[in-house]
Amino acid sequence: MQSASWTGVVLVLLAGLIGAVLAVRLRRPQLAWIGLGSTGAAFLLTAIAGVSAPPAHTVLVAVLAFALAVVGGGPVVLLTLDLATADARTGRHGGIMVAGASRPSTSGTPTAVGQPIEVLRGGTTIGVLERITTAGALMSGLPEGIAVVVAIKGVGRFSELASPEARERFIIGTLASLAWSAALGVLARLYLVG
Template sequence: MSYVGPAWILYALGWFLFVVCPIATAVVAVLAWRRPTRVLTVLAVALILVTLVVAAILPEGAPAVVVAITTVAALLIATAGGSPVVRLLLDRTTFDEREGVHGGIVVGERELLRGGEVIGLLERLAVAGAIIAGFPEALAVIIAIKGVGRFTELDNGAVRERFIVGTLGSWIWAAAAAGLVLLSRS
């Protein structure tokens, strides 16, 4: 396709934004993960939405170097950026539970759902990687491993709620990040 005049400028601006936005989103996502604040989390969400819109309106597939940059940025966004987003979601749904010293919640005398952040990081990396690689069957394996691993802890309503909200938040975030790569290829 030939671009001349103003159309060329819009085309170049679109690809420039598509390279800069995923990098900016990745930087903000890592900052939000390392220094959690609501402002950084909302900024990461806004940046990924802008990047998805830009990717959706670009007229053709990205050059290979742009896809490569986007893939690295998307994996970083999915992995690190999901933690503050999930924390924000959990803060909106957690009621009377006390947080334990290992990141879980205390129910009675037991701390349940320990290690949730580390599991979430690995889960989002696996989900985004499976989507980017075009291997959706892996998603069934990921959710099965997580469900089996947490099965004995899910007998309490608060624990189930936290598990479901955290898992869905993680997966939606990882899928959005992976969507950047899929849109850049089309």
């Protein structure tokens, strides 16, 4: 029974990773539901079998959970943002368009009041780094590393959070990304210390 459950954990994490890769490649954040379901199933199977898995299963679970945390986080964040902020316009560089104030834009040229500017550019890359660090910190038993990620991200993005739309998107995206990578980092850690 335990061996079948541990194999089940590996298989559902693999299915989640395949779903995440498809979501990224096809640009279909709705496919994030596959990763969400597989992560829930992995926790359920872990509760049934326990975490004292053989070394091969432990390594596979840790690697797959880490990969799913990093790759699957982007579609989960996009799905969450789609559900929460349906009216945000996306810019050319992956940021969102907001009404500009009388200040320099991200390109350094001044913008007229009310002229749309793109903020929160580079969120995809920052999100990947955030999820690598979060899952890695939890897997290594150093959860305080998450505080460093949040601090760096907050300071780095502070100047772009003038509009309510940007603040809302920043908070929702960050929390979705952190929760996703933390859940999978904890799952991997359970097996690593099992």
